Amino acid sequence: MITMDAFRADAFSAVSLTAAVDKLGYLPQYLGTVPGLFNDAPVRTTAVWIEERSNAPALIQTTERAAAPKVRGAEQRTARAFRTRTLGEGSRIMADELQGIRAFGSETEMKTLMTEVARRQQLIKNDMELTKENWRLSVIQGKLIDADGSLIYDWNAEFGQAQAPEVNFDLLNATPASGVLRQQCNQVVRHIKRALLGVGGDNVRINAIVGDKFWDALTSHPEVRQTFLNWNAAVELRGGNAWKDFQFGDITWSNYRSTDDGDGTDTPVVGVPSTRAKFFPVNAGIFQMAYAPPPRFEFVNTLGLPTYSWMVPDEKRDMWADVETFSYPLAVCTMPGALLSGKRTNTD
Numbered sequence: 001m002i003t004m005d006a007f008r009a010d011a012f013s014a015v016s017l018t019a020a021v022d023k024l025g026y027l028p029q030y031l032g033t034v035p036g037l038f039n040d041a042p043v044r045t046t047a048v049w050i051e052e053r054s055n056a057p058a059l060i061q062t063t064e065r066a067a068a069p070k071v072r073g074a075e076q077r078t079a080r081a082f083r084t085r086t087l088g089e090g091s092r093i094m095a096d097e098l099q100g101i102r103a104f105g106s107e108t109e110m111k112t113l114m115t116e117v118a119r120r121q122q123l124i125k126n127d128m129e130l131t132k133e134n135w136r137l138s139v140i141q142g143k144l145i146d147a148d149g150s151l152i153y154d155w156n157a158e159f160g161q162a163q164a165p166e167v168n169f170d171l172l173n174a175t176p177a178s179g180v181l182r183q184q185c186n187q188v189v190r191h192i193k194r195a196l197l198g199v200g201g202d203n204v205r206i207n208a209i210v211g212d213k214f215w216d217a218l219t220s221h222p223e224v225r226q227t228f229l230n231w232n233a234a235v236e237l238r239g240g241n242a243w244k245d246f247q248f249g250d251i252t253w254s255n256y257r258s259t260d261d262g263d264g265t266d267t268p269v270v271g272v273p274s275t276r277a278k279f280f281p282v283n284a285g286i287f288q289m290a291y292a293p294p295p296r297f298e299f300v301n302t303l304g305l306p307t308y309s310w311m312v313p314d315e316k317r318d319m320w321a322d323v324e325t326f327s328y329p330l331a332v333c334t335m336p337g338a339l340l341s342g343k344r345t346n347t348d
Helices: 004-008 014-021 106-139 180-195 212-219 222-228 234-238
Strands: 038-042 047-054 076-083 087-094 143-145 151-154 167-169 205-210 245-248 251-255 276-282 287-291 308-313 320-327 329-333 340-344
Touching (some): 087 106, 106 287, 106 308, 167 212, 180 276, 180 340, 212 222, 222 245
Parallel strands (some): 205 251
Antiparallel strands (some): 087 320, 245 251, 276 340
């Protein structure tokens, strides 16, 4: 017979459940899978300190051979703290929901109960991962946006870095000037790498995630089609290429698969508007996802983990138990001035 005492067993401790939820399947989402884009940064505190330095290279004036060298001024540094946020969701298991379990022994009872807890954890984790992907999507645009659309942090304002105006891509022009698209790609690459001020060195590459209408116009553009005609990839041009990626103009272009509520026309809850493109550097180290520990004694002064889970039983009436999952992250862009947006002109 299952009782609330079962939830106090070692198998349902916060440490055990946290370890278990970490092994559950990951909800596939593009920005969370791009190597070198976001660096996880576990911290032991509830705030993340970010240091800014003014150490850009400068020209050195010539002097006489025996003259003393120019003394480089002290670096101007500022450090600021930004508090991590709390993401939490729970699911209540009522005693009546377990009423139909036929007990063939305590081991079978416990296994069934653990299966139900794991199922609830998975549902919550899916919501958690979708939320973090929404954070990544907003951070590659220089902001951190909450689920209701409200602004948590504007990294452009926080670091005093304005973004350049949106780039217009005239992709629907029936007779485009020769090489115009490649020239625009060069402008994007140059702008982003210059704005990085050398951060990331030669390993930096430029990625773009684009909406459906932008993607369809891009892959139908004469320059793009001509580039691929003599490659094996030309097969893709004869077939469908939705939600795929390819290289053009030193940019990796990806058709971002948004949540289905947008159906390729409207702005989805999580995704890229259909006629828009978002450009960002990879391997530059400017995107961080910090994780703080939870406010529980057993995790004090430990490095933060991406997800925590525990049980909260009904102590008074013994009628329910809550499966709770939390995360204490902060998604940061330290150089938002290196980000760019683009749009397909002649929009519908």
